[in-house]
Each structure stands twice: as C-alpha cells, then as structure tokens.
Amino acid sequence: MLPWSSPLAGRVEHDVVNSELLRDNPLGDPHERPVYVYLPPGYDDSGRRYPVVYVIQGYTGHVGMWFNRMPFRRPFPELADDVFAAGDTPPAIVVYVDAWTALGGSQYLDSPATGRYHSYLCDEVVPWVDARYRTLADRAHRAIAGKSSGGYGAMITPMLRPDLFGALATHAGDALFDVCYSPDFPRVARTLRDTYEGDFQKFFADRAERVHGTKDSDMDLIEIYGYAAAYSGNEDGTVSLPFDDTGALVPDVWARWLRRDPVRMAAQEEYAQALRSMKAIWIDAGRGDEYFLDFGATAFHRAISTEGVPDDRVRFELFDGRHGAIEYRYPLSLKWLCDRIAE
Structure with missing residues (x-):
C-alpha cells in the first residue's frame, strides 16, 4: 500500500x-x-x-x-x-x-x-x-x-x-434526534454560560480572532449551531436554538428539528x-x-x-x-x- x-x-x-x-x-x-x-x-x-x-x-x-x-x-x-x-x-x-x-x-x-x-x-x-x-x-x-x-x-x-x-x-x-442530538444540549449550554456569557455571538467573535480548534469546545459549539441553522433557521436569517440556558428543550424549536428527523x-x-x-x-x-x-x-x-x-x-x-x-x-x-x- x-x-x-x-x-x-x-x-x-x-x-x-x-x-x-x-x-x-x-x-x-x-x-x-x-x-x-x-x-x-x-x-x-x-x-x-x-x-x-x-x-x-x-x-x-x-x-x-x-x-x-x-x-x-x-x-x-x-x-x-x-x-x-x-x-x-x-x-x-x-x-x-x-x-x-x-x-x-x-x-x-x-x-x-x-x-x-x-x-x-x-x-x-x-x-x-x-x-x-x-x-x-x-x-x-x-x-x-x-x-x-x-x-x-x-x-x-x-x-x-x-x-x-x-x-x-x-x-x-x-x-x-432524541438520542443523537439532545444529550449534547446541556453540555453546550454550560460551555456557553461559562465561557461566552450564554451568547453564541460572543463565541463567533472570539473564534474570528484565532484559529478554529484552538479551544476544545470549538467543535461542539459550531456543530450544534450549524445544525440549528439548518433545522431551525428563521426567515430573517437568525437561528433559533432548540434548548434554553439550562440545556432544557425549547418545545416549539425542537419540534422543528424533529420534523426533519x-x-x-x-x-x-x-x-x-x-x-x-x-x-x-x-x-x-x-x-x-x-x-x-x-x-x-x-x-x-x-x-x-x-x-x-x-x-x-x-x-x-x-x-x-x-x-x-x-x-x-x-x-x-x-x-x-x-x-x-x-x-
């Protein structure tokens, strides 16, 4: 070979x-x-x-x-x-x-x-x-x-x-999706809270100043946000997350994800x-x-x-x-x- x-x-x-x-x-x-x-x-x-x-x-x-x-x-x-x-x-x-x-x-x-x-x-x-x-x-x-x-x-x-x-x-x-995605939500919510004051935009601002992957949490955050952009993106271009600041499901947004399971x-x-x-x-x-x-x-x-x-x-x-x-x-x-x- x-x-x-x-x-x-x-x-x-x-x-x-x-x-x-x-x-x-x-x-x-x-x-x-x-x-x-x-x-x-x-x-x-x-x-x-x-x-x-x-x-x-x-x-x-x-x-x-x-x-x-x-x-x-x-x-x-x-x-x-x-x-x-x-x-x-x-x-x-x-x-x-x-x-x-x-x-x-x-x-x-x-x-x-x-x-x-x-x-x-x-x-x-x-x-x-x-x-x-x-x-x-x-x-x-x-x-x-x-x-x-x-x-x-x-x-x-x-x-x-x-x-x-x-x-x-x-x-x-x-x-x-209940099995492959939702177990990750509390971990991502905790990372957002402890590192970025619960704000994805602060994550993106931080990431723009450095090489992707230089923080262990980069992949978890970008992946969940990317999925949300695909499954629960809004007509104005914003993205609704399927979980709140405690990692608990937001029912109406999660329902949008499940429609594409x-x-x-x-x-x-x-x-x-x-x-x-x-x-x-x-x-x-x-x-x-x-x-x-x-x-x-x-x-x-x-x-x-x-x-x-x-x-x-x-x-x-x-x-x-x-x-x-x-x-x-x-x-x-x-x-x-x-x-x-x-x-």
Missing part, C-alpha cells in the same frame, strides 16, 4: 458548478462550487450511458477532503475505482458534491440561515451532470450515498425528491411512499458509534420496515466500529447500489 496517490483505472474530472441558487446566500459562502466527477474505465471508449451515484460528505467535510490520505488507509475515490476496475460491478459515474458552509455544513437542506443547499443539489448539480455526461438520466439509475451528515442527506433527499433518486446508502447517518419522516405516508418506491436502501453504522447513530440506523431500518419497504430492497448491518475511519464501508455500499441501479 503506497503512502501516496495510486493511479486510477478510471479518471476524475474537476469542475465548477456556478450556482444561481447559492448566489448571495446568507453566510456569504461561494456560489461557485467545485464538483468532482469520476468516470469509470471504458467511459471514453464507448457511447454507452451510465447510472450515477452522488456522494455527499459529513459535517465539516468539503469536496477536496475526499483525497485526504491517512496512514495505512486509502481514500474513498481510490477504493471506489477498485470497485469498477475489478470488472464484476456494473460501471457507474460517481459525483462528489460540495455543500460546505462557513458553519461547517448545510445538512443538505434549504434554510434561510444558510442557503438553498437541497435545491442546489437537486435542481442544479443533477441537471449539470446529466447535461455534460452520458448518464442514464432517470431516478431508477440514480443513487445518493453519504456518511454522518452526508448519511442524513442521503436519507432525506430521496424522501423529499423521489422523482430524482431511486436508491440510497446511509453510513451512520444522523437519525433518531429521518425516523419520523419515514413514518409519514408521503415519505413512506417515496421509500417504498426505492430500488435499494443500504443502512449501516458501527456498534460503538460515539453519537449513538447505531441506534439511529436501527430506528430508521425499523421505520421503513414498518412502512412496508420490501426486505429484499434493504441491506441493514451493524458492524464492529465507531463513527470515524469507516471509509472501507463505502465501496461495499457502492457495489451493492450499482448492482441494483444498473438494471
């Missing part, structure tokens, strides 16, 4: 999507977004059309990080290339989408506090890819996959837009119908996930089973592992999805 990049059997094109939907977004983030498009071996030698898998990242992820290399491990684009180079998986185009924000992420939702990232993905990135590459441009041959917040996006995007996506893979995706969404007929129409649903998580997203995966699996999603279209697994360093799971779902959306 080389400690530097390996040659690919396919190739990756680097391009930019000029997004009108993200132009003048509330956070002032760029509206021109990088996109990486992987073309499988043989793409240039044939006129065939290909299914497409869209891959989205977890919180604080941006598209350039896909090629980050850890010791003794290989990045996903190389692992994905191996899937197709082996020759026993139907070839597909893989699209790596950027949805970074100044808060570290968007949850792939439209929010007046962050921007229209759901619409950007569905109404700009997907048509952009279909216009430039030889895709099988219909939902039956289009999947979305991701881990953590990307796994969340992979769950909710096909529920919101079943006209576009016919399959999904979620690795440790954010779900069962994939477990609860799956129990609503509109979304259940969308899930029943999926060709393939992959759900997994590590048994030792620090955010208890193994319970979220279990609850989402139970919800879709209850709502009548056929078992033969679902792959559910809890594996030995935690939240990080699970990139070796992604090619497993990629192969499984491609076997199904190629048909």
